[in-house]
Amino acid sequence: MLDTDLFFVDDAMGQRRDFNVQSEPDVGESDGEDDIQSRMGDEDETQEDEEEEEEGGSDDEESEAQIPTASKQKGPTWTDPDDPALQVSLAGDKRGRKLREAVSEDVIGGRDYERRLRRQFEKINPTPDWAATARKKLHPAKAKRRRPSTSSASESDEDNELPDVLADARGILQQGRKANTIPQGILSIERLRDANLAARSEGEVKAVHFHPSPEVPVLMVASTDRRLRLFNINGHTNPHLQTVHIPELPVTTAMFHPGGASILLTGPRPFYYTYDLMSGTALRSPRGLWGTTFTKTGVAQDSSMEICAFDPSGEVLAVAGRSGQIHLVDWRAGQGQVVGSVKMNAAVKSLAWSHDGSGQLMSLGENSEVYVWDIGERRCVNRWKDDGGFGSRLMAGDRVGKYLSIGSRTGLVNVYGSEGVSSLASNSPKPLKTLGNITTAITSLRFNHDSSLVAIASNVKKDQMRMIHLPTLTAFSNWPTSSTPLGHVTSVDFSARSEYIAIGNSRGRVLLYQLKDFSTQ
Incomplete structure (x- = not known):
C-alpha cells in the first residue's frame, strides 16, 4: 500500500490536500529539496496573484463582496471524510424523529444529518442580539454592501437610511435605548x-x-x-x-x-x-x-x-x-x-x-x-x-x-x-x-x-x-x-x-x- 493511501494533510480551510509522495528508496535529499523549493515558488506566485486580484478588486467593491477570496474565508477546523458515507436512521431513534421532514423518511446521509442537527439547534437556541450586533460590527460589508458612488446609489442609500431615522420621534442618540413605557391592552x-x-x-x-x-x-x-x-x-x-x-x-x-x-x-x-x-x-x-x-x-x-x-x-x-x-x-x-x-x-x-x-x-x-x-x-x-x-x-x-x-x-x-x-x-x-x-x-x-x-x-x-x-x-x-x-x-x-x-x-x-x-x- 502506498503512502498516499495512508496519509493526507487536512488544512484549516477544510480542503483536503494530498501530497504525491512516492516510496522510492533511490530518491535523494537533493531531489526532495528541489521539490520543496519549487512548491514554495508556486505558493509565492499564487500569493502574488491573489494580491494583484485584491488590488484590482478595490475598484469594484461590489464584485469583491460577492466573490470573496479564499484567504478571507475560514472553514471548519475539522472535517471528517467519513461523514458522507455515514447512514443514520431517524425512525429508530426517539430523538431523531423530530428531524424528519416526512413521516415515511427513515435513513439519511451524514451531511444531511449534520445539517438538520444544526437547524434544530438554531431553532431551540436562536442567535442572541448581542452576537448579531457584534457580527454586524465585525463584518459591516456583509450587513450592508456598498455601492458605486453615483447619484442613483447615493439616493438609494438615503432612501434605505431615512425610514430608520424617521421611524421614531426621539433623537438619533437615544434610539439605542428603549423607552420606559409599556403599551396597554396586551402584556408581553x-x-x-x-x-x-x-x-x-x-x-x-x-x-x-x-x-x-x-x-x-x-x-x-x-x-x-x-x-x-x-x-x-x-x-x-x-x-x-x-x-x-x-x-x-x-x-x-x-x-x-x-x-x-x-x-x-x-x-x-x-x-x-x-x-x-x-x-x-x-x-x-x-x-x-x-x-x-x-x-x-x-x-x-x-x-x-x-x-x-x-x-x-x-x-x-x-x-x-x-x-x-x-x-x-x-x-x-x-x-x-x-x-x-x-x-x-x-x-x-x-x-x-x-x-x-x-x-x-x-x-x-x-x-x-x-x-x-x-x-x-x-x-x-x-x-x-x-x-x-x-x-x-x-x-x-x-x-x-x-x-x-x-x-x-x-x-x-x-x-x-x-x-x-x-x-x-x-x-x-x-x-x-x-x-x-x-x-x-x-x-x-x-x-x-x-x-x-x-x-x-x-x-x-x-x-x-x-x-x-x-x-x-x-x-x-x-x-x-x-x-x-x-x-x-x-x-x-x-x-x-x-x-x-x-x-x-x-x-x-x-x-x-x-x-x-x-x-x-
Whole structure:
C-alpha cells in the first residue's frame, strides 16, 4: 500500500490536500529539496496573484463582496471524510424523529444529518442580539454592501437610511435605548421555571420579596413552615442559596431592609427576627420591646408585629399596635428601639410611607379613614375618608410618589393620584378610577419600579389576580388567562427593574414570569 493511501494533510480551510509522495528508496535529499523549493515558488506566485486580484478588486467593491477570496474565508477546523458515507436512521431513534421532514423518511446521509442537527439547534437556541450586533460590527460589508458612488446609489442609500431615522420621534442618540413605557391592552409576558423549584415550601407562601438592588438578583420566600429561603433568580435554574429555620416565630410578614443588608421577619408575636445577609446569622429582638413608655401597667400589651413598614431611608420602622397605636422604632443603630408613637381613632389595618420626599406616614383604619402623619412633629397633618367606604383593608403606594391604591373587602380598588399622598390635598380626594376586576377581598397590592404597572390579587378564591396598566388604568386582556396556574395567590412582588414578577400561592409554589418590555432595557 502506498503512502498516499495512508496519509493526507487536512488544512484549516477544510480542503483536503494530498501530497504525491512516492516510496522510492533511490530518491535523494537533493531531489526532495528541489521539490520543496519549487512548491514554495508556486505558493509565492499564487500569493502574488491573489494580491494583484485584491488590488484590482478595490475598484469594484461590489464584485469583491460577492466573490470573496479564499484567504478571507475560514472553514471548519475539522472535517471528517467519513461523514458522507455515514447512514443514520431517524425512525429508530426517539430523538431523531423530530428531524424528519416526512413521516415515511427513515435513513439519511451524514451531511444531511449534520445539517438538520444544526437547524434544530438554531431553532431551540436562536442567535442572541448581542452576537448579531457584534457580527454586524465585525463584518459591516456583509450587513450592508456598498455601492458605486453615483447619484442613483447615493439616493438609494438615503432612501434605505431615512425610514430608520424617521421611524421614531426621539433623537438619533437615544434610539439605542428603549423607552420606559409599556403599551396597554396586551402584556408581553413569559412563564419561566418556578422560582422555588429547587427548594419548594412545605406550607403556604406568606411573603415573596426581591432584593431592592438590581445588582443582587436574590428572591426571599417566607412560608408557614417557619422557614426563610433565598434563591438566585437567573430565569433558568434559579438555584437555592440558603434556608433559615425559625421555630419560635410563625412568619406572616417578611421584607428586605431598604439598604439591602438584612431581612425583617415578623408575625403574631411581640418580638421580631432580623437576618443579616453578610454574616448569615438570625437575631431575635428582646422581649418587652415596647417597654413602659406607652403602657400604664408597665407590661407590653401589643402582642403582634404583623403590620409594619420601613420608611424609604430605612431609618424608621412603623409598627401597628392595638387600639390605633402606631409605634415608631429607630432602626439606625441596627437594633430596634421605640422612640415615639402616634394614635388614630380606629384599629390600624395598613401602613404606607410616602415616597415623594416628605417623609410622611399614612395609616388606614378599619373605618376606611386615612391619616397622614408628620413623623417629626408627631401630629396628623391631614385626614380623609376612602371614597365609597367599601370596607377598606389594604393600602399601598408606589416607589415614585405618583399613586396610592386602597383595596377593600368587596374587591374594589381605588387608585388615587398625587393628591391622595400629599398633605396639602383636600379632605376628600377623589380617586382617578375604581377598579372592579376582582370580586373578593383584596389581599395583595404591589406597584412596579416605574409606576407603570400594579398587581392586585385576592387569596379568597383561585386565580384572583389582575395586572393593571396605570397610565390608562385598564387591565391587560391577555394575562392572566383561565389556564394560568395561579391558584390562591398569597403574595406578589416585582424585581428591582421589573424584569420578573414572582407570585406565591397557598400550595407552596412561587411562579416566576418574565416581563419582556423591561427585560431588554
